[in-house]
Amino acid sequence: MKDIYLDTNVLLRLFEDKAGKENAEKIVLLAKQDKVRLAISEWVINECVGGVQRKRNENKLTKQEAAEILTGIADLVEGKIEEVNLTLYPVTERVIRDSVTTIQEVRCNTAGDAIHVYVADRANCNYFVTADKGLASRIKNSGLRHKLVAVDIDELSDMLNFFSYFE
């Protein structure tokens, strides 16, 4: 069975009404059918809190709204852990230390990107699904491309069809 790593932006798409949500939900459905396994890292939590705090700083969210969003995200991830056995990888000292080289290998724009890619790689995931086209492209052009297939969430149809019929 193949292992799929989900970037933070893919998880957040589960709240959307647009095309991205449809693909994100299809991945979750495949996991529910035991056709794939899903993985995320704890870094997702930090990124979500960071994103929400940024909106607070810009006065685009009230304190109550920020608390509700973070609760919603926690509910969502907890629900998926229970529902589809979503695997959570901890951000350990080793992840921080060793992902330094990933920054250069994959030419990551941020250290956070490298944490995601490093965890996906070292968790032996087969696919890295992201809504960040730039990151997907950089992984495809890196030395990791032979063992970690980067997939843009908007270009997921072929992969989803493959798993639906052949796995």
Added chain:
Amino acid sequence: MNGQVFMLKNKDAKNHGDDDKLRPLTKNEALARFQKFRKDLGLQDVHTSKERIKTILEKSGLLSEEVTKIRLEET
């Protein structure tokens, strides 16, 4: 002396492939992390719905095009 011992330990670990694959949290550990997350951020008594979250996210601009920019804008 201490350095030598440390190096031997590391070498030994590598030979056994101990530091290759990351270990995921067990389901209970993962759920415990979220319990701690809620406690640390004072969210224990916060309740919401998916529809309400969607409304707030759309209002704040945290979704849609901005979803992909979260990490970039953080730095």
